[in-house]
Amino acid sequence: MRIFVTGGAGFIGSALIRHLIDDTEHEVLNFDKLTYAGTLSTVERVAESNRYRFVRGDICDVAAVRAAIAEFRPEVITHLAAESHVDRSIDGPGAFVQTNVVGTYTMLAEARAYWLTLDEGTRAAFRFHHISTDEVYGSLGAEGLFTEETPYDPRSPYSASKAASDHLVSAWGHTYGLPVLITNCSNNYGPYHFPEKLIPLMIVKALGGEPLPVYGAGDQVRDWLYVEDHVRALRAVFERGQVGRTYNVGGHNEKQNIEVVRTVCAILDRLRPRADGASYAAQITSVADRPGHDKRYAIDASRIGDELGWQPRETFESGIEKTVRWYLDNEDWWRPLVAARAAERRGAA
Numbered sequence: 001m002r003i004f005v006t007g008g009a010g011f012i013g014s015a016l017i018r019h020l021i022d023d024t025e026h027e028v029l030n031f032d033k034l035t036y037a038g039t040l041s042t043v044e045r046v047a048e049s050n051r052y053r054f055v056r057g058d059i060c061d062v063a064a065v066r067a068a069i070a071e072f073r074p075e076v077i078t079h080l081a082a083e084s085h086v087d088r089s090i091d092g093p094g095a096f097v098q099t100n101v102v103g104t105y106t107m108l109a110e111a112r113a114y115w116l117t118l119d120e121g122t123r124a125a126f127r128f129h130h131i132s133t134d135e136v137y138g139s140l141g142a143e144g145l146f147t148e149e150t151p152y153d154p155r156s157p158y159s160a161s162k163a164a165s166d167h168l169v170s171a172w173g174h175t176y177g178l179p180v181l182i183t184n185c186s187n188n189y190g191p192y193h194f195p196e197k198l199i200p201l202m203i204v205k206a207l208g209g210e211p212l213p214v215y216g217a218g219d220q221v222r223d224w225l226y227v228e229d230h231v232r233a234l235r236a237v238f239e240r241g242q243v244g245r246t247y248n249v250g251g252h253n254e255k256q257n258i259e260v261v262r263t264v265c266a267i268l269d270r271l272r273p274r275a276d277g278a279s280y281a282a283q284i285t286s287v288a289d290r291p292g293h294d295k296r297y298a299i300d301a302s303r304i305g306d307e308l309g310w311q312p313r314e315t316f317e318s319g320i321e322k323t324v325r326w327y328l329d330n331e332d333w334w335r336p337l338v339a340a341r342a343a344e345r346r347g348a349a
């Protein structure tokens with residue numbers, strides 16, 4: 001199949017592309033603006049494949065999207081391009097509305113215009129797969145899980161913009177019959193994760209001897225999904241998922257943020273002990289909590305398990321060990337990104 005991936009230079013999109021080139025016969029077009037979050041070093045390993053192409057473009061740019069779709073003639077569009085960092089959405093929500101809402105609208109409108117030109121068989125087989133987050137469901141108390149029926153209740157500008165984009169995708173399915181699929185997943189982690197997100201940030205700061213900033217008491221609970229498990233789920237959904245359906249994807253790994261940070265420290269203590277013999281955990285520092293910080297997210301991923309046979313392969317323990325080792329072995333990838341990254345604290349207000 002010809003698969004048009006938006007945001008393929010980012011964390012999850014690049015993992016999807018590496019998987020599609022390594023493990024399938026599919027052809028891939030990577031359509032990405034290369035914002036601060038996107039770098040082609042994430043797909044360097046597969047860039048020489050004759051089944052891979054890259055187009056630098058903005059999903060809000062109608063002409064660029066139209067031309068890329070017309071030229072590539074996709075059978076599937078997997079839409080991952082987004083502004084994705086909650087803290088940045090607190091500082092500058094406008095970019096989130098633009099890319100996540102207007103950009104998704106542009107992708108839908110151009111996908112539909114192209115889809116209408118297809119012959120009947122190709123049109124029936126076409127899929128528009130939108131990748132979203134469990135954060136659209138809001139925050140849980142101590143008990144319960146998000147299911148695909150949980151009402152939307154987004155709290156941050158990021159999750160509100162993703163919720164809006166999910167509604168647009170669903171409307172294009174209901175109103176125009178575009179064959180859409182939506183997945184809502186929990187927090188991903190793994191190789192090539194931009195070093196502003198919790199796990200890589202902690203690894204990088206620990207190695208740099210800096211304080212490890214944990215929001216508030218660090219008792220917020222997230223479900224952690226290894227990125228390579230996630231991309232196998234995405235493939236199962238766009239290859240075999242039922243049109244119009246939403247699938248939640250989670251790792252069955254609920255952890256408090258502070259537990260995650262302590263685990264990272266313990267692995268680093270074993271693999272690269274501090275010169276003074278102390279634990280990296282001594283660098284943990286509590287900082288003021290993120291405004292409106294959701295307490296707990298947890299996913300019921302039974303639908304994708306029951307209907308499509310997907311299960312995560314990694315436990316948190318195996319995935320976090322692989323991740324920390326990857327960052328230790330790939331300093332050449334993240335050091336230039338860290339050097340370029342603005343030093344200021346984001347998301348304070």
Ligand SMILES: NC(=O)c1ccc[n+]([C@@H]2O[C@H](COP(=O)([O-])OP(=O)(O)OC[C@H]3O[C@@H](n4cnc5c(N)ncnc54)[C@H](O)[C@@H]3O)[C@@H](O)[C@H]2O)c1
Nearest residue numbers: 007009010011012033034035037038058059081082133188
């Ligand atoms: N990372 C997670 O834990 C997580 C969890 C749930 C859902 N998601 C969703 O998955 C998707 C991918 O997330 P990620 O973590 O890989 O994000 P990321 O920030 O690592 O990558 C986003 C990519 O999109 C590109 N991009 C941004 N704006 C663009 C634009 N206007 N036009 C074209 N390209 C643009 C960037 O250059 C980058 O390559 C997002 O839609 C996000 O909302 C992520």
